[in-house]
Amino acid sequence: MTAPAERPLLFLDIDGPLIPFGSPTGHPQATDAAAATxxxxxxxxxxxxxxxxxxxxxxxxxxxxxxxxxxxxxxxAVAPRIGLPRLPVVEWPDAGAEEGPRGLHWKTRPLVEWADGRPFIWVDDEISAVDRLWVAAGHPGPSLLHHVDPAKGLEDADFSALAGWLEAVAARPR
Structure with missing residues (x-):
């Protein structure tokens, strides 16, 4: 019997993907002042x-x-408002830590290190072609660097793309 494979990781940014910068949507929120943090x-x-x-x-x-x-x-502030439990948090290196090639996002290297070979999705509004190339060359497992339009945030099409990638990864022979 083989050990079950670990579930893919989904690295999630907030500003842009969850809090869109476009016109406010005015989602209904709980107004209980006691719930404020x-x-x-x-x-x-x-x-x-x-x-x-x-x-x-x-x-x-x-x-x-x-x-x-x-x-x-x-x-x-965010997890309780959107119905998520406490999640692990990536700790970022101090400014001036080891840099990558020009144009590489400062999050890219720490996310690949955190993933440690596991399949992962990175959802962010600042992903570039340089990040995709660097991850493809330096990460041994499957990865999806999914750019979200920061004016709109995560939408149905984004969820379809994420689910499709996850289905393809699950179908791959191990």
Missing amino acids: PADQGNPLLTRLDPGIGARLMALGCDLVWATTWMDEANE
């Missing part, structure tokens, strides 16, 4: 979060990981 204070963009998107992300069947500059605040 210190991380909520002074951030009007949190009203742009879609409260149903967490269930859609969980349904993908990945191990979700915050890959955002929000760090632990993602678990305090």
Whole structure:
């Protein structure tokens, strides 16, 4: 009997993919002031979060990981608003850490290191062709670097692309 394969990782950015920068959508939010956390204070963009998107992300069947500059605040201010449990958080290197080729996003190397060969999806609004080439050359497992339109955030077409990639990875012989 072989050991079951680990589920793919899904590295998730917040600004752009979950909080779109386009016109506000005005998603209904709980207005209970007692539910507010210190991380909520002074951030009007949190009203742009879609409260149903967490269930859609969980349904993908990945191990979700915050890959955002929000760090632990993602678990305090964002996760409860969209129906996610506490998630692991990628710790970013200090500024001036080992750099890659020109144009490589500062998140790329730490995400590949975190994945450690596991299949992964990276959902962000700042992914470039340089990132895709670097990951293809340096990551031994399957990967999908999925760019999200920051004006719109994650949409149905994005979820279809993620689900399609996950189905293809699951169908691959091990």
